[in-house]
Amino acid sequence: MIWHLIAAVFAGLGAAGVGLILRMASGKRLPRWIIPICGGLGMLAYQIHNEYSWFEHKQLQLPDSAQVVSVEERPAFWRPWTYFFPMTTAFTIVEQDNLAVTRTEGERLVEFILYRFEKQYVDQVSHQAWLMNCATGEMLPLEGETRTPRTEEMRRVEASAPIHRAVCPEA
Missing domain, CATH: 1.20.5 (Single alpha-helices involved in coiled-coils or other helix-helix interfaces)
Structure with missing residues (x-):
């Protein structure tokens, strides 16, 4: 700073x-x-x-295996030009090298970590382990070191969504 x-x-x-x-x-x-x-x-x-240039600068610092799956652009009232030219304030990536693929009952399950970068006074980075069923598009967070699934937070992801294409390219 x-x-x-x-x-x-x-x-x-x-x-x-x-x-x-x-x-x-x-x-x-x-x-x-x-x-x-x-x-x-x-x-x-x-x-x-x-x-x-924050977003491009952060992308250059990431490994080649990192794939951006979502970008957030928000205007701010104290920056009136952002209403015309939105500024990237956060983005989420999946690192392709850290995907853990398993097969259960003929369905492909992929365990991955979702990293979220947020532009604040000091840049914030958070991560969360997730499990995705490539066949059904169901995705749920994994909790703790034991990777316990939190089934109450399960959500469905469309096959055309960037996160589904990044985690399940073969589906």
Whole structure:
């Protein structure tokens, strides 16, 4: 977080320098307030760029076997531009290398971990083990080290859903 603050300050200083150069190039016809305005716009531009590039930056940090299965974009009233250009605030991945496939009564069962990344003040990462029946599309969470199924939270996933295609590519 401190590095983003330092980068924003330097972006503001650089933009203020551009404002100063523009004022000097105009023979001081531009008003003096152009310098702090340029500085503020530079800091704002850096912050907007940082927020919109968060998703791509996080994707580059993931292993090649990670597949994004859902992306959440939410507008915020204190960022009015997000109503026109929504910003990615969270995404969920499945790591293909950690799929545990078993067969029970002729049906393919896949155990996997769903990772959720959320953009907050400090980025949040949560994970949950799941079990999916590829034939029926039923998916339920597994609890604890013993991987006890929580059947009351079972849900059905369509075969066309990205999570079903990532976990059960052969189905």
